[in-house]
Amino acid sequence: MGVLDHVSEYFDCSHGSSKRHKSLQTVDVRVLIDCEGCERKVRNALEGMKGVRDVTIEPNAQKVTVVGYVEPNRVVARIIHRTGKRAELYPYVPYDVVAHPYASGVYDNRAPTGYVRNSEYDPHVSRLARASSTEVRYTTAFSDENASACVIM
Numbered sequence: 001m002g003v004l005d006h007v008s009e010y011f012d013c014s015h016g017s018s019k020r021h022k023s024l025q026t027v028d029v030r031v032l033i034d035c036e037g038c039e040r041k042v043r044n045a046l047e048g049m050k051g052v053r054d055v056t057i058e059p060n061a062q063k064v065t066v067v068g069y070v071e072p073n074r075v076v077a078r079i080i081h082r083t084g085k086r087a088e089l090y091p092y093v094p095y096d097v098v099a100h101p102y103a104s105g106v107y108d109n110r111a112p113t114g115y116v117r118n119s120e121y122d123p124h125v126s127r128l129a130r131a132s133s134t135e136v137r138y139t140t141a142f143s144d145e146n147a148s149a150c151v152i153m
Contacts, residue, residue: 022070025068026065026067027065027070028063028066028089042079052070060112091117092115094114
């Protein structure tokens with residue numbers, strides 16, 4: 001590190017700024033899309049939003065993907081306000097991401113093929129779906145279904 005770099009740290013004004021910059025992120029939203037008119041309405045509502053870089057709509061999965069410098073809650077609010085459609089953050093993730101994809105509350109019949117409900121942030125999902133491997137090991141060690149379980153019980 002040279003002398004000039006060391007001195008420039010003292011005169012740097014960028015870290016004192018009160019305005020926070022948004023980071024580039026991908027937001028997935030679940031919206032009921034019936035026809036091309038619905039698709040066009042959602043696309044027009046989102047493309048006019050400040051900070052949006054790209055809008056991808058998958059009508060079969062009822063999924064809208066927005067890439068840009070946006071906040072997820074504002075994207076959902078914009079869809080609801082501009083289109084009048086019910087919208088929510090996309091609740092499904094690929095099944096291989098979840099530790100226990102067939103636990104109660106995670107497996108959903110309405111999910112697209114290969115997807116299950118995201119259990120990480122949902123408080124209504126069973127504790128087994130969010131359990132770590134050590135918790136599962138201790139829980140199943142004393143289970144009635146486990147043939148080699150502890151015989152003291």
